[in-house]
Amino acid sequence: MKIKTGDKVKILQGKDKGKQGKIIQVMLKDNKVVVEGVNLYIKHVKPKREREKGQRVEFPAPMDVSKVMFVCPRCAKAARVGHKVLENGKRVRICGKCEDVV
Ligand SMILES: [Zn+2]
Known part of the structure; x- marks a missing residue:
């Protein structure tokens, strides 16, 4: 893979098309990358104790490396x-x- 952690990329496909972000994780085996602030999904976290509220946590989901393009610094x-x-x-x-x- 030509892209590595810390690189800036432009999103070519998907719901965040046109956005730019920094690579925070590269998953070589799956040919996927995680881009900071892009492809965000909400995960519901169940309360651990009684009386505690469940939380909604936003996290960037891995996306196919073919959907991003390297942006030259x-x-x-x-x-x-x-x-x-x-x-x-x-x-x-x-x-x-x-x-x-x-
Ligand atoms: Zn250049």
């Missing part, structure tokens, strides 16, 4: 992520638009 454009091998043999990610290392 340098040029702020949604871009494809490319790779480049540096002279020292290190592999780095580059922005498909401005070709800066990201």
Whole structure:
């Protein structure tokens, strides 16, 4: 997967289409990501004790990685992520638009 935790992404599909957010979790096995403040669902938490009220907790649900696109922190454009091998043999990610290392 080309996207990693902390990356900014743009939502391409679903109820939050067009929004941008930060990746807070990457689930490599499922090809899913969790984006901060996006794809929010409400979970009802039952009261643990008597007299306590149940709570509604909002949480971002995992979404398919194909529904998000990387946003370059340098040029702020949604871009494809490319790779480049540096002279020292290190592999780095580059922005498909401005070709800066990201
Ligand atoms: Zn860029």
